[in-house]
Every structure is written in structure tokens, then in C-alpha cells.
Amino acid sequence: MKLISFTVPCYNSQAYMEKCVDSLLTGGDDVEIIIVNDGSKDGTIDIANAYAEKFPDIVRVIDKPNGGHGSGVNAGLKIATGIYYKVVDSDDWLDSEALKKLLDVIKIHKAENKLPDLYITNFIYDKVHDNTRYVSSYEKMMPENELIGWDKVKKFKSSHMLLMHALTYNREKLLESDTWLPEHTFYVDNLFAYKPLPFMQSIYYLNVDLYHYFIGREDQSVNIKNFVKRYEQQQRVMRCMVDAYSWNDLKKMPKGLKRYMWHNLEVILMNTIFFTCADCDDARKKALSEMWKHIKERDIKLYKKLRHGSYATALNYLPWRFRGWVMTKGYFILCKKIKLG
Numbered sequence: 001m002k003l004i005s006f007t008v009p010c011y012n013s014q015a016y017m018e019k020c021v022d023s024l025l026t027g028g029d030d031v032e033i034i035i036v037n038d039g040s041k042d043g044t045i046d047i048a049n050a051y052a053e054k055f056p057d058i059v060r061v062i063d064k065p066n067g068g069h070g071s072g073v074n075a076g077l078k079i080a081t082g083i084y085y086k087v088v089d090s091d092d093w094l095d096s097e098a099l100k101k102l103l104d105v106i107k108i109h110k111a112e113n114k115l116p117d118l119y120i121t122n123f124i125y126d127k128v129h130d131n132t133r134y135v136s137s138y139e140k141m142m143p144e145n146e147l148i149g150w151d152k153v154k155k156f157k158s159s160h161m162l163l164m165h166a167l168t169y170n171r172e173k174l175l176e177s178d179t180w181l182p183e184h185t186f187y188v189d190n191l192f193a194y195k196p197l198p199f200m201q202s203i204y205y206l207n208v209d210l211y212h213y214f215i216g217r218e219d220q221s222v223n224i225k226n227f228v229k230r231y232e233q234q235q236r237v238m239r240c241m242v243d244a245y246s247w248n249d250l251k252k253m254p255k256g257l258k259r260y261m262w263h264n265l266e267v268i269l270m271n272t273i274f275f276t277c278a279d280c281d282d283a284r285k286k287a288l289s290e291m292w293k294h295i296k297e298r299d300i301k302l303y304k305k306l307r308h309g310s311y312a313t314a315l316n317y318l319p320w321r322f323r324g325w326v327m328t329k330g331y332f333i334l335c336k337k338i339k340l341g
Helices: 017-025 044-054 069-079 096-111 171-176 224-229 231-244 247-252 255-277 282-298 300-308 313-317 320-338
Strands: 004-010 031-038 059-064 084-087 118-127 132-136 167-170 203-215
Touching: 004 017, 004 069, 004 096, 017 031, 017 044, 017 096, 031 044, 031 069, 044 059, 059 069, 069 084, 069 171, 084 171, 096 118, 096 203, 167 171, 231 255, 231 282, 247 255, 247 300, 255 282, 255 300, 282 300
Parallel strands: 004 031, 004 084, 031 059, 118 203
Antiparallel strands: 084 167, 118 132, 118 167
16 A cells, blocks of 8 residues: 555646656655646646656546646545545645655554554745745644644644645545535635644654745745735635534644644634735625624634634724735735745
């Protein structure tokens, strides 16, 4: 059995996907690479098929109509066979030495019958244009090289998150979580890094810089212009996260998990408000009101906590335009800190 199934969702990725796939191939026969061609209009499918022909025991190809990033993640998960499942975007790549270390650790844990539900590794924001980088690591939040439960996970700082790039899920546990991402929607990685977590009871943090997250293309979802334009999609993801667990569900979770899940919700809520308030028009005001209405109808307790007891509380009392100004300034400060954008 393959140790890790990597899914690479691709849409018009011919210019950069080979760097991604080549980095995954360094895992050899221990890995499965599922390239999902999501209705590309360039030569992506030809490149994918060439890899499959050259590495028939490693590379598999899915050729499907366009459904968005989440659709590609879903398609890969449906056919994956590895013990673990990880998503690698087609413009990103993995460090070969770090991947070898991760695979070696998995082999040891497998031999000892002590496989964790979740491996956490570091990821790097790589701003290629000016050769700057920022490493997101977790040694201050949890012990290294130790099989732990959520009780050993410490409080996260406001700007620190377990993003999708840091997570390698046990595939069976991921399937058990019933995490299927909405189609034709950006920012679904927020849901992918939230809903499965309560199903991951055992954790192992390996302090290696595995994932390189490319920053610099104008069409990237993290580009601020796209943030502003795609606010409705971020709201859709926020609603999915709210629908995943009620306040009563969160309260029943182990302390470390409950604390992190709440932290996650707060941060994504702030992002959602930023997306929406970064521009001013009646449609955005109505959309934000409708989102709050959805949360209130879904779970009044969770609504009260998010509306009146979260990072977003102070924003509720600011005029709309000033709210957007504050959020935008905060975003640029964060970008400067982590070399984003």
C-alpha cells in the first residue's frame, strides 16, 4: 500500500505543474500522485498523461469538466489508496529531503503499529519574485517527534493557523469526517483544514519545512484584488464551517481541540468580514447581513459567541467604510510580516 496519496488539482497549469509533480516523484514507490485536470484549456492534460505513461505505478490522471479547486480535491480523495492523503496545489512543491524524512517516519510508525491520524509539518511562503520567504512552524504550539493528543496542543497566536499545507491526513479518518468541498468556490482550503480535525485524535508534529507555497501570480486567490472580488465565495466557505459543528459540539471537544477550533472560526470570520467590507456597496452589506442571519438561524449560541465574543466584536460598532479601512491596513501589516503578496 502507498504511504501517501498526493492530489494535484490542475487548471491551466502547464507553465508550472512539472516542478510540482517532479518534487512529489522524489517519494518514489511510497507515494501515489493523482493529477486532476479540472477542465484545463491548455496543455495540462497532455503533461499529466505523459507522467502517467512514464510512471504508471505512481501517477494516476483524472480528466474532468471544470468544477473548481474543491472539486479536484474531492475527485482525488475518491480514488486515493494511500494510508495518508495530502493536497499539493499545482504551482507549489515539496522539499525532497523533508518528504524523505516524513516517509521514513511513517514507515517507522507503521512498523510499530503506531500511526497517528494526522501529521503536521511546516510550510514556507515563497515569494519568488524577490526571493523572500517566511516559514510557518509549530514548535511553540506542540511538542516535536512525539505522538500526542489535542491536550498537548497549546494556544495559537491570532495570525497563526494550521493551513492545508501543513496537514497530512489519515485517509480513512478523512473519509470518516465526510469532508467534501463545494465546487466552483475559492478558499475551500479553509474548510479542509477545519472540518476533519475532530476526527484526528492522535497527532505527530515533524519539524521539517515540507511544503513550499508559491506567492506572486496575479491570478492567485490570495491576491488582495481577488479577495475583494470573491467575497461571496469566502462567505460560502464560512457558512460551511458554521454548519459543520454547533457551539454545543465545540464545547464537548477536548480542551486543546476546542480552543483551536474556536480560534480557527474567529480567524476565518475576520477574513470573511475583510473580504466583504474591503469595498462598499449595497450588495455587500446585504450579503454580510444574510450571512449573520444564516449563523443565527443555524445556531443561536454560536451566533452570540461570534457576534459578541470574538475578534470581530469591535468591528460591529465601526462605520462600514472605516471597518474596511481598518481591515485592509491589518491585512497589509500581516502581508509584510509573512512576506505575502
